Structure formats: C-alpha cells, structure tokens
Amino acid sequence: MPPPSIEMLYADHHSWLKGWLRRRLGNSFDAADLAHDTFIRLITRDEPPLAREPRALLTTVAQGVLSNFMRRRRIEEAYLATLAALPEQTAPSPESRAILIETLVELDRRLDTLPAPVVKAFLLSQLDGMKQADIAAELKLSLATVQRHIAKAAHCCFFGA
C-alpha cells in the first residue's frame, strides 16, 4: 500500500490539526493560518510523510511552526515596546522595519538557548560596540568571564550553534 499522500493527510487530519492549534493559540484565525503553514512545510520537505503516525508527524511539524509564530509575535511585541520607549526620530521606515524584524527573529532563534548574562555581554560588545573592560564593569563580571560569554554567544550567533 503506497504511503499516504499529503492530500490524504490533509483530508483526514486538517480539522483535527486546526483544533489542536486553536487550543494553543486561543483563536481559530491564527490556527487556520498555522495549519496551512504546517502542511506547506510538509510539502516542501524531501522525504514523503511516514504512514504510521500521521498525527504525531503533524504535531511535530506544527510545534515548529507554532514556536516560530510565538517567537515572531514575541519579538514584534518587544519591538513595539522598545520603540515606544525610544525618542521619535529613531523609528525606522516600514520597509527597513520589516527587515529588522526578520533579522531580530533570526538572532533571537540563534541566541535562544543561552543564559541572559551571556547574551547581554555579547550584545553590548557586538551590537553596541562597548569595550570589554566597560562591559565587565557594567555587568560586574571579571574580564575573563565577559570574554568567555562573548565567545560562546558569538559562536552560536555566527555559526548557528
């Protein structure tokens, strides 16, 4: 028996997946969008979906879609809050805003597993251009610790892990 096609997965499990997402999102409109994105992801994967546990497969892929969505929402919300706290003239144009959000979402993903002090030292060094000695004073850490933090976060950020 040939493995089930995406069309069959969709017909059999699309509604169920929407319900699963709706319970986590709190509304059915986002759930419909993300269910759609989940199936798109499945279509663009290389291997055909496995026959055995379609719902497990769907939830695995949907978890990834959901996590991206949450991350993006979190970053957008943080962006607006940060913008609200900054003087008017620093607000970027809508086009560069969109690119900036994409960049920040990606950076957030790469820095995700790191503790806050590590990320802080890294951002102060590579974003703000603060000198290592000043960072050490600011964060009340030793210079060696600051250097370790920067190296660790830089490797995650620049090389993905």
Next chain:
Amino acid sequence: MPAPPSALPVLDDGPPLPERASRDAVDWLVRLQAPDANDATRQAWAQWLRADPDHARAWRHIESFGAHLRGLDAPLAHGTLTRGGARRNRRGALKLLALGAVAGTGAWLARDGLRWQWQDLHADYRTGTGERRALTLADGTWVDLDTRSAITIRYDDNQRRIELLHGRILVATAPDPVRPGWPARPLFVDTARGRLRPLGTRFVARHLADADLVAVLEGAVEIQPLDAPAAGRVVQAGEQSRYDRLGAEPPARTEQQADAQAGAWAAGMLVARDMRLDDFIAELARYRPGRLACAPEVAALRVSGIYPLADPDKVLDMLERTHPVEIRGVTRYWTTVARREP
C-alpha cells in the same frame, strides 16, 4: 509559508567549516577586541589567518556578520532582543501566554493589537483578529463580541456582572428570570474605568486606549465612573459618551460622529461619515492580522461609506480606487497606506 531567505549573512558555498576553525576565529575576534591587544596579537592573528584557507573563510564570515550587526539600530535591536528573549521561560508555548498576561498587566497601548491576546488568558470568552462571536448568557442577555475582544462573566446570587477586559461588545439585556423568594438581580457591565448600569437596553461598550465608551441603541445606560460613581451620567438611546475613572463627557448624538457605527460592526460593517483616513485605518486594523498603518501625508483625507469588515484587504482595494492612496506592504506584517506616487 516556506522559510524566507535568511536576513543574516550566511557562510560561503564551500564545504562545511571544521569546528576548530570557527571556534578559533571567534577566539581571535575576542582577543583582538581585548584591552591588552597589541601589535604582537595582530601579527599572531595574521599568521593564523594565513595558515589555512578555512581560517580565512571563517574570518570573512565573522567580519561580514559583525558588520551587519553594527549596521542595526543598536538601542532598538538590543532592547527588542532583551525584552523579547524567551530565555526566562522554558516551559513551552502555553506558559508563554501566561507570562505575557502577568508582565503586561495594566498597560494596554493603543497600537497593541499584537499584544492583547496574551493578556486575556483568564477571560471567559475572547475573539481573535477579525473574529466576531455572539453569546447568549444564562439569563437570556445577549452579548456580541467584536474583533480582539475579551470578557468575563460573573453571575452570582446577588448580581449579574459582565467584565469588558478588552475590545468592544454589544449587549442586549434581558430582565432577570423570576426566581421565587429572590429579588431581581441588577446587571452591570464593568469596564476598566467605570461601571455601566443598563436600564433595560441595547448598548455598545468599548474599551479604548485612553477612555471607555458607551453608545446606547435602545433604552438608557447609567455610567458610574470607577473613582467617582456619583459623577456619572445617564446616556439615552441614540447617544454615546466617553468616560474615564473620574467622570463622563456630556452625551453626543451617535449619528453625528465620524465613526457613526454604534452597532454596525455587529452586522459586519464599518460605517464612516467624513472620517479621517488615519482613524479609519486604525479601526480597520483591528480586524486584520499584522500591522496596518497610515502615512502622515494622507492621514487627513476623508472617508465616507459602508465597508465590509469580513474582508479588510478588499476594503483597502476599495480605498485605492476611491482615494489618491496606494497600499504598500513588504511582508504581511507591515502594510502602509501612503500617498500614491504619479
């Protein structure tokens, strides 16, 4: 949607980089930026760079990435990453919603269409963007929730209370069903800034950024501001009034307002009467996921007419045909109504 191209620099197309090379490159970056870096440091680095083509590849990538980071608006980027980081909370998606509810208490910003969901986790009923929902409560009272709205219901032995947490509702009250031995319970709608006491009515209650609003369709509603209950007013059918914790404005005729639509949203319509375009867009944005903004140079254009809320993008198309504007959007999250360039 398929993954967008990376917004950040990627390593060249060659074979994967050995981990030794990338680790060394990062170490050199830190060493060169250290306070004790001198000519000897730089010579040692240059020697390392020449020793292996992979070293040069790794270094080029670091340089290009670093340049990209330095090109970002530092306070904006830094602030966003610090506020938005999920490192505080590792317990999964649903808990993240709860975190947002605790952290955000009390501050509903005007442009916060993106944030509102996380705050209303304890709501009994809520609607998403573009969603409408009609409820009939136990006593027969009918509540219609507009887009992005949230309420709680608190009916007990002594009173019937609806709390408007966010957004807009239309309420058609029913008299308390007769219970032998019990007096009829009053019905209240509590908003952030006051208490509404309907006097047998149909009315709209709305939570706005800077005030609350009640518009009465039938009957009358008494407003009791939260901190000055005696300073309230009674609003009659065909009238509306804005109020805050300390008082209520004199009621104004609803039909003379630019947003002449006290209840039209409940029928899926946005009714505008000589409404400023920026106000119109702000209303429409509530029904559309993502961000919709109006450019300042077209903000004062006027809009009149009846527009279908079920399809905000179609409304934007209609605007493009009837007004000298064009709709610009880079991603679905950033759409702007701007002046049409000839």
